[in-house]
Amino acid sequence: MYNSKQTDHDVSDNDLQKPNIYNQYLPYYESIKRQSLESFDEICENLSRLIQLQELQPGFPLWSSKLQHFISLYGFSFTKTNHIKLINFYLSILSIKNLNYVNAKICFDILTQLTRTRMITRNDLIIDWRILYIWAKLVLFNHDESYSLVSMPKHSVNSFLFCVSNCRPYFSATATQEILDEFRPYLCPFDTVCRDVMSYWDMFLPVHLPPELHHQGFKLWLSEFLDIWETVCNNPAWEQSLLSLFSFVAWCNIGYIDWEPWLARIFTKILKNLSLPVGNVELEKSTENYSIPVVATWIVAMMGNHSLCIQYLRDLLTAIKNFYHPSNTGDFQTELVSFLSMLAQSFVDRVYL
Structure with missing residues (x-):
């Protein structure tokens, strides 16, 4: 990973990834540049x-803490080659057997920071999803922690999830099929393991593939998963993960997915899940409602290309319009107000996407 000092000192500013632009306006910029290289x-x-x-x-x-401090002071003031070597270095550390959780969390945080910006393309870097899958079982589904047999650092779960989210765009083109083959044997809607399977799919399935690789991406599973979602009507816990996956793949592939065949069923299930009262009777639910931000993002992502999504959204708002009246009070109003707010926010996010 290490290059000689002479090579690093010969690097021009144009070869650096993304140095801190504010340093160049300081009167002692040359000294700062020399210090950063050293x-x-x-x-x-x-x-x-x-x-x-x-x-x-x-x-x-x-x-590792010095590297984080370096990035906070100087930005990504190193070459693309060194950037890739740093990522591969920390991935190799994660591959060490019996690595303690403290060092693993350090790797998660550093990898999140190094892959946060898209200065590295898929042509430059491919990450093996199985490295992170092994740690998913250790971090997210570790039964020893509940018995105090292992001690996990604070916020290690969040660190891991952020790391997976940032590394996900760099999974190989064949990763989708590999992930499906790995978990399909456990896909049984009547088994509790189905919740774990859906969580893994929501976490690992690549949804950022370029258009020329879509046949190796969401086209392998989207129709099948939508059929599963439509078939199951008892609102199981794993439905939240499936909905999150649909929303994310729609957002990352705007304009590339034809949602027309499923729009009617999608909006029907959304309306049903709002659990609006009928007459004077407010429906009680023993399961969680859909995540409003996820639903709003999904709806906004399906718009465009002369889609009927706008018409279905108009019909949905017409159906729930009366429940916004001040005379209609209940727990459902919080979600209805949040729904409008998140729709507007998601639309603004898409405009600036």
Whole structure:
């Protein structure tokens, strides 16, 4: 991973990924630039030495924190080659067997930071989803933690989820089929493991593939999953993960998916899930309602290309219009107000997408 200092010092500003633009307006910019190069050299050298000595403690947390501090001060003031090497370095650390959770969380945080901006393309980097899948089982479905057999760092779950979200666009073109093959044998709507399967699919299925790879992406599973969603009517817990997946794939592939065959069923299920009162009787539900931000994002993402989505949305708003009247009070009003708010927010987000 480490390059010689002479090579780094010969790098021009145009070769750097995304340095902190505000540093160049300081009167001592040349000194800052020199310090950043020297600091990055030192960090890379010591991170490389950790691998050579096969000894992560205590150097790994120390130099990883220095790398985070470096990025906060100087931005991504290193070359694209070094950027990719840093990502691969921390992925290789995650591949170490019996890696403790503290070091794993450090890797999650660093990878989240390094992949946060899209300065690295799919042509430059491919990430093996199985590395993160192994940690998903250890972090999200670890039964030892409830018995105090392991101690997990604070916010490790959130760190992992952010890491997966940022690494997801770099999964290989064949990852979709591999993930489907891995979890399809466990897909049974009447088994509790189905909830875990849906969570894994929502977490790992690549939805950012370019148009030329769509036949290896959502086209392998979208119709099947929509049929499953339509068939199950008892609002199971795993339905939330499925809905989140639909919303995300729609948002990441606006204009590439023909939603027309499913629009009527989608809006019918959305209206039903609002659980609006009939007459003076307010319906009681033992299960959770759909996530309003997820539903709003999905609806806005389906608009366009002369789609009937606008007409179905108009019909939906007409159907629930009376429930916005001040005389109609109940728990349902909070969700109705949130629905309008999130629709507007999602539309603004799409305009600036």
